[in-house]
Amino acid sequence: MSPSDLLDLTTLQNLVELDDGGHTLLEEMLEIFRDDTPRRIQDILTAAAKGDAEELSRAAHALKGGAGALGAKALRYLAADLEALGRDGSADAGPDLDARLEACFQASQEALQAYLTVLKQKPAES
Numbered sequence: 001m002s003p004s005d006l007l008d009l010t011t012l013q014n015l016v017e018l019d020d021g022g023h024t025l026l027e028e029m030l031e032i033f034r035d036d037t038p039r040r041i042q043d044i045l046t047a048a049a050k051g052d053a054e055e056l057s058r059a060a061h062a063l064k065g066g067a068g069a070l071g072a073k074a075l076r077y078l079a080a081d082l083e084a085l086g087r088d089g090s091a092d093a094g095p096d097l098d099a100r101l102e103a104c105f106q107a108s109q110e111a112l113q114a115y116l117t118v119l120k121q122k123p124a125e126s
Contacts, residue, residue, distance in 0.1 A: 006111040011071030057086025072108040
């Protein structure tokens with residue numbers, strides 16, 4: 001996937017603007033994303049394994065919110081699909097759910113880190 005498939009650049013730019021053009025807010029949010037997302041993914045996997053559609057929907061909703069707030073577009077879309085699946089009463093997300101979630105999370109992290117690296121290299125505007 002390309003960075004434009006993975007990231008919502010408008011959301012990222014809005015975060016930079018909220019930080020007066022800096023990158024501290026984005027760095028902090030990325031750290032939270034890295035720390036929090038594995039637990040959210042595990043919650044989704046546990047709910048799917050138990051066949052608990054309601055819990056799948058709740059866990060996916062939490063992941064969707066975190067991913068969306070940081071501009072991790074592809075992960076947000078995947079979580080939204082899982083949330084809808086659970087809301088529709090199913091927890092059958094397929095046998096490769098773990099691999100799909102992990103791959104999307106890793107690719108999102110890498111794209112976000114690359115975005116942050118480029119942002120840090122830009123000279124501050126006066």
